[in-house]
Amino acid sequence: MRGLEQGCATSICAAQRFYIGAMVLSAVLWATGCGGVFTEIPDLDGPDGRVFAQRCGACHGKPFGDHGITHGVPDPRFRTAAEWKEVLPKMERLIQEKELPPLTVLEREAIIRYLSTHAKS
Numbered sequence: 798m799r800g801l802e803q804g805c806a807t808s809i810c811a812a813q814r815f816y817i818g819a820m821v822l823s824a825v826l827w828a829t830g831c832g833g834v835f836t837e838i839p840d841l842d843g844p845d846g847r848v849f850a851q852r853c854g855a856c857h858g859k860p861f862g863d864h865g866i867t868h869g870v871p872d873p874r875f876r877t878a879a880e881w882k883e884v885l886p887k888m889e890r891l892i893q894e895k896e897l898p899p900l901t902v903l904e905r906e907a908i909i910r911y912l913s914t915h916a917k918s
Contacts, residue, residue: 838870838872838873839873839874839915840911840914840915841870843911844907845907845908845910845911845914846911848904848907848908848911849870849873849907849908849911849912850870852900852904852908853870853871853888853908854869854870855897856891856892856895856897857869857870857871858870873911873912873914873915873916874915874916874917875917876912876916876917877916877917877918878912878913878916880916881909881912881913881916882909885905885908885909885912889905
């Protein structure tokens, strides 16, 4: 019986360590802007913001893994305009690899405009 009690205690301890680790990781990601879910992303209700949210949210807004957590669309203030200009082609390659519809010229222009307007200075 002692071994069973010890096994349960070990499982609880492991679960607690996992939970604490997940919470710490979430806090670090949120604080640094890396993949956290942002609730106050600027101007998502504007025309360019809606394109950004719709197209970028197609991947970034979907759950990843078995836990159902999404990382949300990236906060444009996380990168400079120059950095976003380097990231966008990489995202377009991923869109192509996932066999999603490519960005139209107008969508790409709206996303660039949105990211440039709200990028980190």
